[in-house]
Amino acid sequence: MGGCVRDELMGVKPKDRDWVVVNSSPGEMEKKGFKPIGKDFPVFLHPATNEEYALARTEKKSGIGYKDFIFYFDKNVTLEEDLQRRDLTINAIAKDANGLIEPAPYMMLLAIMGIISVILVWWLLETILSSPWGRILKSIREDEDVAQHHGHDVLTHKAASLALGAAIAGLAGALWAWKLTGFEPSFMSPARSTFLVWAAFIIGGAANNKGMIIGALMYALMESVFNVLVAGQGSPDLPLHATADRIDRLFEWLVVNQWDAAQIFLIITLIGFIIRSRNITEIGLSGAFIFIMTFVLFGQRSIDESFSTGIIQANMAYVKLLLIGLVMLLSLKLNPKGLLPEVPFRPDRESREDIQ
Amino acid sequence: MNSESQDNTILKVTNLRKEFGGLIAVKDVSFEIKKGEFIGLIGPNGCGKSTTFNCISGLLNQTSGKVEIYGTDVSKMRPDQIHGLGMTRTFQHTRLWRKMTVLENLLVPPRKQFSPNILKSLLMPNKSKEEQERLNQAYEILDELEVPHMAHNLASELSGGQSKLVDIGRSRMGSPNLLLLDEPVAGVAGPLAMKIFNNLRKTVNETGISVLIIEHNMDFILRQGVDRIIVMNEGEVLMIGTPDEVKSNKAVIAAYLGAAGEEE
Numbered sequence: 238m239g240g241c242v243r244d245e246l247m248g249v250k251p252k253d254r255d256w257v258v259v260n261s262s263p264g265e266m267e268k269k270g271f272k273p274i275g276k277d278f279p280v281f282l283h284p285a286t287n288e289e290y291a292l293a294r295t296e297k298k299s300g301i302g303y304k305d306f307i308f309y310f311d312k313n314v315t316l317e318e319d320l321q322r323r324d325l326t327i328n329a330i331a332k333d334a335n336g337l338i339e340p341a342p343y344m345m346l347l348a349i350m351g352i353i354s355v356i357l358v359w360w361l362l363e364t365i366l367s368s369p370w371g372r373i374l375k376s377i378r379e380d381e382d383v384a385q386h387h388g389h390d391v392l393t394h395k396a397a398s399l400a401l402g403a404a405i406a407g408l409a410g411a412l413w414a415w416k417l418t419g420f421e422p423s424f425m426s427p428a429r430s431t432f433l434v435w436a437a438f439i440i441g442g443a444a445n446n447k448g449m450i451i452g453a454l455m456y457a458l459m460e461s462v463f464n465v466l467v468a469g470q471g472s473p474d475l476p477l478h479a480t481a482d483r484i485d486r487l488f489e490w491l492v493v494n495q496w497d498a499a500q501i502f503l504i505i506t507l508i509g510f511i512i513r514s515r516n517i518t519e520i521g522l523s524g525a526f527i528f529i530m531t532f533v534l535f536g537q538r539s540i541d542e543s544f545s546t547g548i549i550q551a552n553m554a555y556v557k558l559l560l561i562g563l564v565m566l567l568s569l570k571l572n573p574k575g576l577l578p579e580v581p582f583r584p585d586r587e588s589r590e591d592i593q
Numbered sequence: 594m595n596s597e598s599q600d601n602t603i604l605k606v607t608n609l610r611k612e613f614g615g616l617i618a619v620k621d622v623s624f625e626i627k628k629g630e631f632i633g634l635i636g637p638n639g640c641g642k643s644t645t646f647n648c649i650s651g652l653l654n655q656t657s658g659k660v661e662i663y664g665t666d667v668s669k670m671r672p673d674q675i676h677g678l679g680m681t682r683t684f685q686h687t688r689l690w691r692k693m694t695v696l697e698n699l700l701v702p703p704r705k706q707f708s709p710n711i712l713k714s715l716l717m718p719n720k721s722k723e724e725q726e727r728l729n730q731a732y733e734i735l736d737e738l739e740v741p742h743m744a745h746n747l748a749s750e751l752s753g754g755q756s757k758l759v760d761i762g763r764s765r766m767g768s769p770n771l772l773l774l775d776e777p778v779a780g781v782a783g784p785l786a787m788k789i790f791n792n793l794r795k796t797v798n799e800t801g802i803s804v805l806i807i808e809h810n811m812d813f814i815l816r817q818g819v820d821r822i823i824v825m826n827e828g829e830v831l832m833i834g835t836p837d838e839v840k841s842n843k844a845v846i847a848a849y850l851g852a853a854g855e856e857e
Binding site for chain 1: 676701707
């Protein structure tokens with residue numbers, strides 16, 4: 238439990254594992270050969286592996302400091318009760334053979350808070366967009382020289398909008414950090430913090446808040462599907478194992494049989510040439526070029542060096558980026574305004590009839 | 594110079610000079626504009642009219658010389674600060690905010706969009722009285738320019754002439770005391786261009802603002818009631834005078850009016 242579960246979730250091999258034992262007592266543990274550590278905490282070392290085994294316990298503070306706790310560690314204390322005693326961090330995660338056990342439905346609470354935040358931010362942005370400031374920001378987007386000549390200091394407005402955006406990102410980051418129950422600078426990879434956000438609004442529609450939410454949802458859905466795929470790569474019991482397997486086999490085929498792949502692209506070129514479609518010819522030629530080059534330049538040794546374990550497996554993180562990039566290119570080519578384009582502000586004219 | 598005429602001077606340009614590398618675009622230009630004057634600026638292509646505008650409005654920094662608006666030296670000021678003194682300009686190539694509607698284009702320039710209460714104007718944008726006044730003013734200007742039916746069209750959907758009209762309307766929304774128009778009616782149909790000129794003259798007479806206008810159509814400049822004309826040639830001021838004086842000046846005819854002057 239604790240740190241080792243976090244390591245396992247992140248795909249790192251845990252350094253040491255800690256266990257919580259339920260339905261047992263100190264006497265029973267000692268009888269089985271476990272060595273107790275210290276007098277106060279019911280923690281034991283396994284005789285063979287030296288991993289830590291702690292009895293599930295609840296505690297009451299009976300004085301000041303770390304020592305004055307009264308522990309209840311009888312057979313009736315469940316794992317969930319033990320986890321509730323712990324803090325809100327990584328220490329409160331435990332895992333058994335069936336999966337993760339959480340002390341309380343924090344994820345549900347977090348989801349509700351997330352939805353409420355989205356609604357609040359939505360309301361704020363829609364209101365500001367239809368306010369004079371929204372108009373000024375749009376005019377700066379269109380032509381900042383002219384906006385400056387009509388009396389609006391571009392630097393001030395840009396700085397203010399950057400501050401607003403940063404505040405919203407900060408709110409999102411706070412919720413995200415809670416979900417991860419820990420944070421490291423390396424979590425914030427450049428691809429995640431810039432390219433993927435950009436992809437979300439290109440796909441959904443720039444300058445439209447609904448489009449932004451749809452784009453973000455599509456991206457989040459893709460992310461979670463790929464997380465399941467990564468897990469599915471490992472074990473045949475998990476969902477989407479068949480899909481992950483298929484992707485892996487396609488990848489392996491592409492890596493090993495480059496000449497076959499090149500032949501397929503050459504056939505595509507031929508078809509494009511026959512039906513006189515410049516696009517298809519170009520696709521075929523560029524694909525064939527790539528695979529002929531890899532066929533000529535890379536031999537069996539480069540494959541062996543790249544996949545030192547001997548198993549040729551696609552890295553799903555890159556497959557995900559590839560797919561998002563593909564969706565973005567298609568979206569830019571076929572539908573440059575995104576799924577939902579910008580809606581200009583068009584108020585009704587009140588005194589229209591009076592004038593006519 | 595007595596104090597009264599000093600107060601009436603809105604724009605004062607003294608020995609303005611602008612060099613681009615070796616090219617001297619504007620050579621020691623000096624002129625003054627008083628309150629309520631409607632002034633034309635003419636000259637052949639490339640004689641430095643637009644560069645003079647750019648130096649006045651703060652888009653370019655002059656090489657030397659001085660530009661004063663209400664006695665304030667604007668040499669080191671940003672365009673928005675100069676706008677704050679009461680000056681608005683248009684650009685020769687119409688630059689509307691293309692992905693905004695015509696109405697939105699007109700609603701950006703008004704001053705004091707955030708006062709008196711910033712929070713109220715941000716969070717309750719459509720309920721304020723000021724916003725309603727701005728809307729009404731915008732529709733009045735659109736009516737006057739004969740394009741009210743285009744109010745909800747995107748600016749990118751307008752024709753060239755309509756864009757010019759909206760640009761003039763937009764410059765008027767900022768309630769300027771000094772309006773610099775760079776070829777405002779180029780590409781606008783004759784009768785409407787005439788009407789725009791008449792309206793400008795009317796606005797000048799009624800509200801006492803000053804207008805400096807660059808125009809190539811001599812008919813408008815010479816006949817439509819411009820108070821004075823500044824003639825520029827090769828970066829220098831050739832002469833400043835009333836339309837009649839300009840029409841009869843031989844140097845101006847030689848440099849610019851040419852055939853148009855001879856025909857008359």
